[in-house]
Amino acid sequence: MRAVVIGANGQLGSDLAAALSTAGHEVSGLTHGACPVEDAAAVAAALGEARPEVVLNTAAFHDVPRCEREPERAFSVNALGALNVARAAAGLGATVVYYSSDYVFDGAQQVPYTEDDRPNPLNVYAASKLAGEHLTLSATPQSLVLRVSGLYGRVPCRAKGDNFVTKIVRLAREQPEVRVVTDELTSPTPTREIAGQTIRLLEQGATGLFHLACEGGCSWYEFAQEIFRTLEITTPLRRASVADFPSTVRRPSYSILENRRLRQSGLATMPDWRTALHGFLREQYLEMTRSS
Secondary structure, eight states: OEEEEETTTSHHHHHHHHHHHHTTOEEEEEOTTTSOTTOHHHHHHHHHHHOOSEEEEOOOOOOHHHHHHOHHHHHIIIIIHHHHHHHHHHHHTOEEEEEEEGGGSOSOSOSOBOTTSOOOOOSHHHHHHHHHHHHHHHHOTTSEEEEEOSEEOSSOOTTTSOOHHHHHHHHHHHSSOEEEESSOEEOOEEHHHHHHHHHHHHHTTOOEEEEOOOBSOEEHHHHHHHHHHHHTOOSOEEEEOGGGSOOSSOOOSBOOBOOHHHHHTTOOOOOBHHHHHHHHHHHHOHHHHTTO
């Protein structure tokens, strides 16, 4: 399989490129600078040169507060950019993988969301990602849209310079205490697991919309609590509420995803969120977990 990863220097893209190579596939990586997805001509030229069979589009403008302030840019990258990639890939007969977000849901139902549940975005970022889903599938119906949740990986997020795990560990070293919200629930998932599951779906010829998240779910406080316990961090961890961190951006209070289509397809291999976290911490913080 000849694959191109757009955003290969990002948190998800870097693990996708590594996993594809390890699995024996031919992979080319395009950085955000080399393939600005909002530029249709640049996308067509880059993909035309690579002639891929599969295009994995990880490009995203996912700084949620900035998306509220810059909606044109959010839709240019997350929606129209997705369309540019899908159209260029379709012209080459290539499959597209587009990565979307648990944020497309509003959190009102308070039970895990399946692929059949109706999205209802609360903010510009979420609306632009939902638009990207529709535009990708309309241009390339035989492609994959994968909704992911609470990503963390070995390469820092380009927009934030951190992910939740690295941020929590850093704050525990720098501050006298750490406060984390108990009233936002999600499905934290390492990018390496997303990469492996993506390859399994592609190798089986799967198409359409799938949820791709670790099994189960937790509050951000419970996630932090497990990090502290596993790494034996002694800095006090305090419960907090979303109301303690005022924001003009509306976010879902509950966005746990259920991998229903994966199970129906016989391809469900996503681990429990705790198991995945422990594996990530052992690899990334070996010196801290050696005695545990």
